[in-house]
Amino acid sequence: MxxxxxxxxxxxxxxxxxxxxxxxxxxxxxxxxxxxxxxxxxxxxxxxxxxxxxxxxxxxxxxxxxxxxxxxxxxxxxxxxxxxxxxxxxxxxxxxxxxxxxxxxxxxTEKNKFGFPPWHDIESITKIRDSMEDLNGKNVVVGYYGLIKCPAAPFEISFLLKRKYPKANVTLLNPVSQPPKLQVPMANLLGQTAKEMGIQVKRGFKLSEVKDNLMVSEEGDKVQFDYAIIDSPIKxxxxxxxxxxxxxxxxxxxxxxxxxxxxxxxxxxxxxxxxxxxxxxxxxxxxxxxxxxxxxxxxxxxxxxxxDGRAMCAIYAGINKGMLVYMDYEKSTAQGRNLAFYVSKKMFMSLYWASLTGSINNLLEGLSSAFATKAIPAN
Structure with a gap:
């Protein structure tokens, strides 16, 4: 035996x-x-x-x-x-x-170089939520300055911020000048959403200094802020x-x-x-x-x-709109933006627990295989 x-x-x-x-x-x-x-x-x-x-x-x-x-x-x-x-x-x-x-x-964990509050746990996100006042008319900066968990999350936060505070001046700082080829379909839809919502995206902004209410990039570009949500690199x-x-x-x-x-x-x-x-x-x-x-x-x-490196997830992409992203090591696609994928994103909060037990593995495998056929090679 x-x-x-x-x-x-x-x-x-x-x-x-x-x-x-x-x-x-x-x-x-x-x-x-x-x-x-x-x-x-x-x-x-x-x-x-x-x-x-x-x-x-x-x-x-x-x-x-x-x-x-x-x-x-x-x-x-x-x-x-x-x-x-x-x-x-x-x-x-x-x-x-x-x-x-x-x-x-x-x-x-995080390499928190500039001391911005972390937000990847319940206690931290609760503190940030409690610190939010009426941000209408304020300069709000969302962004990151290195390798983070999900690079779509700062965009999602920006969209939800703009939805809640439509008169806020929202700027998103992205340290990457050009997205990797695999991420181009996702980046294009996220960028389109940001433009439509009046969110300014500063690509290639590599944060090097924060003093008072001013962020400075390695190139010397400056951004004023009244409120900021900045994700730190991971290790x-x-x-x-x-x-x-x-x-x-x-x-x-x-x-x-x-x-x-x-x-x-x-x-x-x-x-x-x-x-x-x-x-x-x-x-x-x-x-x-x-x-x-x-x-x-x-x-x-x-x-x-x-x-094969496959991953698939729904992302918030505007007011009552979502998108679905599929990637593997060789190809990717971003579908949407529409209400169906927004609802899918909301529903997964309940379905997630079933995904842990394997009870919806066949569904997830089937969906990922279906979207893989729509994916475009990166090269």
Whole structure:
């Protein structure tokens, strides 16, 4: 009888939970998920929470234990080291958990150079929401200055700001002069929406200094602001810095999602150094599905496939309008803008929890395959 293989998953975010539940459907594996938080947050819902007081923390948060299959062990501890050489994970109580396969999905933290309030957790977004007064007539700046999670999110925030405060002077700072070819279809629709809504987009604005109510770029351009929401670049948490490269993220083969040349260690989610397609929950979901299949194929001696980098998500694109974006490593498309995709974006706040258990995997796979046929090669 084959021995049971131990799979340890660091992190109970989107990727970690999806991978665990996918693996739990098979026999011959013992799965342990480790995360310091008892809660799992639907992160795209933070943008909604910022502008809709009807959305509370309970709307976008559930206890992690309730999202995992019963045959999965959940250890609520902080990981202080992933000891790759000795095949074990060390938690802050000194416990060492051995593994045959390791999935690293710990999420990221921020390189907050200028001290702007973070907004990627419930507590932070609540503080920002509470700090908002009537912004009509004010100079409001939204933007980012490095590699962030979802590059569409600052646009979404700008659109929702302009919807709530139509007389606000909204400026969006984008450090990228020209979007990568894969992101051109999405960037074109987002730019079109911004123009129609009277939002000024400053491309190539690389923030270098903030003094009083003035932002200065590396080229010396200046932008005045009364209120600002600025996203900071990401990096791995300090506990995983020994695994990271010069980008501050963990080197990951984009086709196998393996860490360096370790056949039994995988990295998924925001912590990978894969930058295109952009980092999103959708990307983490499809990475998790791929890695779980890859591990089971390895256990069963079956042939493994290559990950194609697919990701698909709905994005707010104006007042009561949304768009749907599909990307993989080679091609992309952006469909919309229309009410249907706006409604889809709203509905996914409820469907998200089902996506974690795998109960709508066939739907997501079918939709992604359908939109893949509409995608245009980047080269």
């Amino acid at each position: 084959a021995s049971v293989k131990k799979v340890v998953i660091i992190g109970a975010g989107n990727g970690g939970v999806v991978a665990a539940n996918q693996l739990a459907k098979s026999e011959g594996v013992k799965i342990t998920v480790i995360d310091k938080s008892p809660f799992h947050v639907y992160q795209p819902g933070l943008v909604d929470m910022l502008f809709d007081e009807k959305i509370t923390s309970d709307s976008i948060r559930k206890e992690t234990r309730t999202l995992l299959y019963k045959n999965i062990d959940f250890v609520q501890k902080k990981v202080i080291k992933a000891d790759i050489q000795n095949h074990e994970v060390v938690t802050d109580d000194g416990n060492k958990i051995g593994y045959d396969y390791l999935i690293i999905s710990p999420g990221v 791995v948490h300090k506990e995983f810095e020994d695994l990271s490269d010069s980008t501050g993220l963990i080197p990951t083969d984009k086709f196998s999602l393996k860490f360096k040349d370790f056949d039994n260690v995988f990295v998924i989610g925001d912590a990978t150094n894969i930058t295109f397609p952009p980092k999103t929950g959708a990307m983490a979901h499809f990475e998790a599905v791929y890695v779980s299949k890859s591990i089971l194929s390895d256990i069963n001696g079956q042939e493994k496939t290559k990950f």
